[in-house]
Amino acid sequence: MFDKILIANRGEIACRVIRSARRLGIRTVAVYSDADADARHVRLADEALRIGPAPARDSYLVIERILAAARRSGAQAIHPGYGFLSENADFSEACARAGVVFIGPPAAAIRAMGSKAEAKRRMEAAGVPVTPGYHGDDQSPGGLRAQADALGYPVLIKAVAGGGGKGMRVVGQAEDFIDLLAACRREAAASFGDExxxxxxxxxxxxHIEVQVFADAHGHCVHLFERDCSVQRRHQKVLEEAPAPGIGPAQRAAMGQAAVAAAQAVGYVGAGTVEFIVGEAGTAPAAFYFMEMNTRLQVEHPVTEMITGLDLVEWQLRVAWGEALPLAQEQLQIRGHAIEARIYAEDPTKGFLPATGRLLHLARPAESVHVRIDSGVDEGDAIGPDYDPLIAKLIVWEEGGAADPAGGSRERARLRLLQALADFQLVGVAHNVDFLSRLAACPAFARGELDTGLIEREQGWLFPAADPVPAEVWYLAALAELLRESRAAAEAAWRSADPCSPWHARDGWRLNACARRVLVFRHGVLRQAVQVEYRADAFALGLDPAAGAWLAARGELGERGQLRAELDGRCLDATVISAGEARHVFLDGRSWGLACVDPLAPAAGEGVAEGGLRAPMPGRVVALLAQPGQRVEKGAALLSLEAMKMEHTLTAPAAGTVKAFHCALGDQVDDGAELLEFEAEP
Structure with missing residues (x-):
């Protein structure tokens, strides 16, 4: 086996590879850009080498820099992870020329499957069913439009070299084709260098159902069953599970055989995934069509590992070393059900726009045989604008088997996922944890009614009208504030020259009186005053003291915000995190973002400038889609930003006139930067 390997990647997949390599006694070498100098994968590896500045095109995508790091470290092989150079045939060939083993398929297989058009031609020749479409060489807008018209709408425009939902647009009507084609090409060129x-x-x-395949250099090829990856937003997966609900033994076998045939048709070696489009769940065995093959390990590979009990990275290493596959097809079995949730730094309420920030607080559920967490960040790490905003993958598993024919293990896994999400706490960056909880609780998902439009169809469930903030949340925020003040006063007293001085006390003592004060919190535009009265054995809190609504509150506050509270004899466990003026309250699996404000401060929204369009996230201006002085209708495209390899188009909030742009093509802009001046019509 290899003595040392280099991992040409970052984040959670680099940490994942390090874990398996360490178990096998293999030393690991990390590479990092300037943005990743203090990253978790750098801290975990046995050694680490810098490969360039933050932009991936100047570091993780530079083949010679990766190979130079391998030569300098003495690594015998390179694991590419996923993304970056993992599906780059030139990189595979460069590794071979440098005498370094590429832990992946041969370059010829990558090329055959890397071009979606070429892959579909090969699959048709191999007898694998493919989706109707046009995969030809005519790339003129008019020619492509004619092909779309002939197919009939809706059609999907997809980057030939694409993946991960990038360079992809659904076109519902002919008049939108040219504009969406241009946006798709810009995103494809930025992500893959191929428009x-x-x-x-x-x-x-x-x-969207995919089949995990594995092949060795000795002619053996197996499939490790299927994963359902239908639950997506922006054509990117959010929840994945294995096995796929509603897929019976006959269809599973047919799809597995087709996937193996697809791999064998291109002389595949290593781990790969064959992706199919299939009819919706609950129908009779539906036709399935080859969509593409990912010639690498997938982000969602842990669910396959959980239901098979295998380590796919170990299989990759053994196959790359020249060993035969450890198991034959008949030795592989499905055990139970697994679900993976991708936890992203993004704002679901803003169209899932990626977010940046520092993880001021990160608490994860305890890992066990049933709960696994793959992550590339720790508390205190920053989520920047340069790379994918994935924070962690939360994977749950429940055992099943012959005694579980009705799929009860899926429901148990779903309930375990809900509990694990309730235990996941994040502060410092916008995230999708609460959204994932609603998604896992959605009745359609619970019933296994899965398809790629589930999130759009269930908007009412997934984005409900905001509930009133429960009274307990205001009380807990106030109690935590008071306990934090008391603790800070006690610590300051012990650091002073006279720790026993009564002047250090923050107990509200008054002579012949009862001390009172007001704490004010804000949730969005809602302000709530909490009246506080200091009493001998507790705090008295009130939201409406005039009505006699006082409540006795006492508790203990831990160093990481753990709050054991007693409110009028009712005991509650919560977490209250303080970060600047922000107060984050976690209670019963939900979270509320509050702000502790000066009671004399103006209400939220006062003095906010109007008439401009601001950047919803940091990014680069890649297209100006209107002209100064141009009148536009509501929803018209005005400007496109590229952030974290995705393109986001900003549209007119109302009918009106574009007065002026405050940015130029190619500018890098910060979150909140004013991009253009816009005058809405009355």
């Missing part, structure tokens, strides 16, 4: 696209018929309510 070519193909056109496919877009299937209504399709399922």
């Amino acid at each position: 070519r696209v193909l056109i496919e018929k877009y299937l209504v309510r399709p399922r």
Whole structure:
């Protein structure tokens, strides 16, 4: 086996590879850009080497820098992870020329499957069913539009070299085709250096089901069953599970055989995933169509590991070393059910726009045989604008088997996922944890009614009207504030020259009187005053003291915000995190973001400038889609930003006139920067 390998990647996948390599006694070498100098994968590896500045094009995507790091470290092999150079045939060939083993498929297989058009031609020749569409060489806008018209709308424009939902647009009507084609090409060129696209018929309510395959250099190839990856936003997966609900033994076998045939058709070696479009769950065995093959390890590979009990990274290392596959097809079995939730730094209420910030507080559920967490960050780390905003993957598993024919293990896994999400606490960056909890609780998901439109269809459930903040949340925020003040006063007293001085006390003592004060919190635009009265054995708190609504409160506050509270004899366990003026309250699996404000401060929203459009996240201006002085209708595209390899188009909030742009093509802008001046019509 290898003595030392280099991991040409970052984040959670680099940490994941390090974990398996360490178990096998293999030393690991990390590479890092300037943005990742203090990253978790750098801290975990046996050694680490700098490969360049923050932009991936100047570091993680530079083949010679990766190979120079391998030569300098003495690594015998390179694991590419996923993304970056993992599906780059030139990189695979460069590794071979440098005498370093590429832990992945041969370059010829990468090329065959890397071009979606070429892959579909090969699959048709191998007898694998493919989605109707156009995969030809005519890339002119007019020619592509004609092909889309012939197929009939809706159609899907997809980057030939794409993946991860990038360079992809659904076109519902002919008049939108040219504009969406241009946006798709810009995103494809930025992400893959290749703006070519193909056109496919877009299937209504399709399922996205993929099959894990593995092949060795001795002619053996197996499939490790399927994963359902239908639950997506922006064509990117959010929840994945294995096995796929509603797939019976016959269809599972047919899809597995087709996936193996696809791998064998290109001389595949190593881990790969064959992706299919399938009819929606609950129907009779539906036709399935080859969509693409990812010639690497997938982000969602842990659910396959959980239901098979295998370590796919170990299999990769053994196959790259020249060993045969450890197991034959008939030796592989499904055990129970696993679900993976991707926890992202993003704002679901703003169209899932990626977010940046520092993880001021990060508490995760305890790991066990049933709960696994793959993460590339720790508390205190920053989520920057340069890379994918994935914070962690939360994977749960429940055992099943022959005694579980009705799929009860899936429901138990879903309930365990809900509990694990309730135990996941994040402060410092916008995130999707609460959204994932609603998604896992959604009745359609619970019933296994999965397709790629589930999130759009269930908007009412997933984005409900804001509930009133429970009274307990205001009380807990106030109690935590008072306990934090008392603790700070006690610590200051012990640091002073006279620790026993009564002047250090913050107990509200008054002679022949009762001390009172007001704490004011804000949630969005809502302000809530909490009246506080200091009493001998507790605090008295009131939201409406005039009505006699006082409540006795006492408790203990831990160093990490753990609050054991007693409110009028009712005991509650919560967490209250303080970060600047922000106060984050976690209670019963939900969270509320509050602000502790000066009672004399103006209400939120006062003095906010109007008439401009601001950047919803840091990014680079890649297209100006209107002209100064131009009148536009509500929803018209005005400007496009690229952030974290995705393109986001800003639209007119109302009918009106674009007065002026405050940015230029290619500018890097900060979150909240004013991009253009806009005058809405009365």
